[in-house]
Amino acid sequence: MLRILLPIVLFFTSLILSAQQSIMGQVVDSSNQPLEAVYVYWDSNYAGAVTNSDGKFQLEIPAEADSLTFDQYEFELKKVSVKDFHANPIVQLKDYIIELNEALVLSKKSDEILKDVLKASKMKLNKSLLVHTFYREFISVNNEFTTYSDGLLDYFIKRNSGKSDLFVKQSRHFQLKTKEESEELISLSISSPFDIRDALGNAFDFESIEKLLKEKNHYSFQISEFSDSEGKTIRKITISPKEGVKELLMEGVILYDEETNLILDYNLKVSPETIPYSKLHNFVIAKIKINDLNVHYNFRLDEGKYRLVFRRVHQDFYIKSGKKIDDSFQFTSDFVVLDYKENEQPPVEFKKYRNRNLFEAGTNYTEEYWKSINAITPTQKEQDLIDTLQKN
Structure with a gap:
């Protein structure tokens, strides 16, 4: 028995x-x-x-x-x-008490410290990785939702360059636009700055921070610090445009671990005061101007392993293309890292994804992955959109 x-x-x-x-x-x-x-x-x-x-x-x-x-x-x-x-x-949650910048004794200028922090972070992240993510993207025209896509995506990070190859394992796509309008949107996306293939690669080369350092004469860098719950010293670099610079510039915060010099979080956005200086740029089939931009990356250092946790990007562009398109387009994309493996090879069962946006992958899934993976909770407005699209 x-x-x-x-x-x-x-x-x-x-x-x-x-x-x-x-x-x-x-x-x-x-x-x-x-x-x-x-x-x-x-x-x-x-x-x-x-x-x-x-x-x-x-x-x-x-x-x-x-x-x-x-x-x-x-x-x-x-x-x-x-x-x-x-x-x-x-x-x-209770916020930490931030020490005044004047209380810090720094041996280098703030921008030089940021350069050292950037170098240390790149070296720590620069290894062969296969990163599994849950990814989603919303596309709006004049702030009205037109397209939603999500999926399980693998990014293969190359050891030396830090660049990535993308493999779409499963995906789904919904649209509100007609077929003709969607084809116009797909054609337009080929020339737009939005590119899913670079979504994780940009995190590993810290492109947004690199651009800030190249234009360091346009910015003010202020450093403060606090101790976290484990007693570690976290430094906060606050970035703001200098007065009198008439260009489209960013503002925001970069947090890094003082002991390891590793970036833990950075959240940068277009400074509202500089938006009037945004200029129209000519691309292949369209003229594009930035209305707004916000990039947010978060990292964790656990037991000596330095890993990316999530990425959130919102982009707002005015686009002029021929007689049909004279609108503002909003692209919002997020991903959360579900798992990663070191020293792995790219998956052989999937072809490298070569399109700029996930909606071009269409709907192709073997399981209802979105029911068990709630890494990024939609807002009520976003959920209403998804529910509407699912009914159509």
């Missing part, structure tokens, strides 16, 4: 251990304002979720998970038991 019962007991035990529970909630600051881009996870060895612009998130966790961790570098790390979270799904 024991021999019969033991396999049955083991079977049901495995079912219990593999059972999942769905966690939904919101993260706010001390003023109860929503916090975007907070990383939420139940175990640092597993992929988590990233809060959206409403501070909301959804995450699938094992039934046996006993706590959640809420991590955003400028706020105190917070762990909450799953039981307490079910009782109150709104989590408030």
Whole structure:
């Protein structure tokens, strides 16, 4: 009898251990304002979720998970038991006290320090990696949604160059435009600055920061610091345009670990005061002007391993092409890293993806991956769009 019962007991035990529970909630600051881009996870060895612009998130966790961790570098790390979270799904984070820049004694100029930090980060990330991601993108015309796509994407990072090859494993695509209008959009996207193939490669070569350093005479760099929950010193570089420079410039914050000189997070956007200086540029089949741009990358240093966690980019362009297109286009793309493997070869079962946008891959999936992977929770407006598209 024991021999019969033991396999049955083991079977049901495995079912219990593999059972999942769905966690939904919101993260706010001390003023109860929503916090975007907070990383939420139940175990640092597993992929988590990233809060959206409403501070909301959804995450699938094992039934046996006993706590959640809420991590955003400028706020105190917070762990909450799953039981307490079910009782109150709104989590408030407390921000660190930032020391004044004048209190720091620095041996180099701020931009020179940033250059050293950039070099150290590149060297640490520059290795052969196969990175598994959940990716999504929204395309809007004049702030009205037209296209949504998401998928499971693999990026193969080349050891020496840091450049990446893209492989689309599964994907789905929805559109509101007619076939004729969509073909026009696809044709236009070939000449647009939006390119999914560079999405992860740009993270590994820190393109946005490199551009800032090339134009360093146009910017002011200020450094402050604070100690995180583990006592580590985190330095914050605040970047802003210098007064009197009449060009389209960025502003934002770069956080780095003072001991390792590794970039932990950077969030850069077009400075609103400089938008009037944006110029029209000629591309192959269109004239394009930047209306807005925001790039946000987040990294983690866990047990000596330096890894990318998520990327979020929003781009707004005015595009003029012939007589049909005289509009503003919004491209929003996000991905969260689900897993990565070192010293791997690119997947041989998939062809290298050569298109600029994911919507060109169409709908091609073998499982409903979006139901089990909630790495990026849509906002209510985005979810309404997805629900509408799914019904059509």
